[in-house]
Amino acid sequence: MVIPVHDINPVRRTPWVTYALIIANVLVFLSTPGMPGSLAGGxxxxxxxxxxxxxxxxxxxxxxxxxxxIPQLVPTGQVGVGPHGPGCVVAPRGFHKSAPLSVFTAMFVHGSWLHLLGNMLFLLIFGNNVEDRMGHIRFFVFYVVCGYAAGYGFALLNAGSSDPLIGASGAIAGVLGAYIVLWPRARVWVLVPFLVFLPLRLPAWLVLGFWFALQAVYSSGQGVSDAGTVAYVAHVIGFLVGLFIALPLKPGTPPPPKPPGLLFGRRARPHYQTW
Structure with a gap:
């Protein structure tokens, strides 16, 4: 798996929505009770x-x-002692839960620092350009739509599952799908693990296409041991939805600058004429 660190694709305006989403995700994680690594963790x-x-x-x-x-008996967050020893107290639900709204709130909840930082890295690198192309409001709506499509798509394919679905991966996958449509030839600096981390500069279509191919393979349960704990199919759905939404924006999208110097980690041959 390659790790993107920077893309050579400048923006014209400050991506305030991307920054706000990152801050919101970090703040929610830090305040999540019981999550290892959060301020309220343990x-x-x-x-x-x-x-x-x-x-x-x-x-x-x-x-x-x-x-x-919606189950009516839910954990209250309190500890009690039952016939089998200490445990979490379950009682009738004291608040109303909206299932559709839970898809939105789940986009800001993460299960670990690795889960959070991986998502925020991809959002920071690729989200700023998509926001720049769409505009702040449309980008936020696009982000939420991709998240909902990924969440409901996963739910329809796993209708009998009661495992909580959390994370911004589905929405961010939509951002990646839009990016590969709008700037397939933009250069992206990545770290490739091969004994050490090798820095390479690769086209976006290769980096994101490889990422999508891995998600598609993993969603089938092949090549990964924790396929049951990661909603890879939600990544696939989010990516495809973002890709198709961005297609009408392709005409008129300014191409990324042609990067001078290094190409695929090597010095590009200078252009010259003979006479």
């Missing part, structure tokens, strides 16, 4: 009970999205 039973209650309230659950069955 591994005590009390923290784990708080985490269960938090996920029940803000994560998207496929069975709730597809069938509309």
């Amino acid at each position: 591994e005590s039973l009390a923290q784990l009970c708080h985490l269960e209650a938090f996920m029940d309230r803000f994560a998207a659950v496929p069975t709730e999205l597809v069938h509309g069955r």
Whole structure:
């Protein structure tokens, strides 16, 4: 898996929405109770009970999205002692939960620092250009639409699952799909792990196309051992939705600048004429 670090594709205006999304995601993670690495984190039973209650309230659950069955007995976040020892207290739900709204809130919840930082890195590198092309408001609507498409698409394919679905990956996959349509030849600096991390400058169609191919393979359960814990199919759906939404914007999109100097990690041959 290559790690993008920078694209050679300047923007004309400050990507305020991209920055705001990154800040919001980081703040939500830092305030997530019971999440290791967050300011409210920890591994005590009390923290784990708080985490269960938090996920029940803000994560998207496929069975709730597809069938509309919102459970009435939910974790309260409190610790109690039962016949089998200490555990999390379950009681009737004391608040109303909207399944459609949970898809939106789930876009800001992440399961680890690695999950969060990986998503925010891709959003920072590729989101600024897509926002620049679409404009602030349209980009935010586009981001949310891709997130909803990925969330509901995953739910329809896993209608019997009650596992919480969290993360901004589906929405960010839509951003990647838009980027590969609008700037397929933009150069992207990446780190390729091969004994050490090798810096290379590759075209966006290769970097993002390879990423999409991996998600498609992993979504089938091939080549990865944790396919059940990562919603790869949501990535595939989000990417395709973002790609098709961006197609009408392709005409009139200014091409990225031609990068001088290094090409694919090597010095490009200078152009000259003989006489």
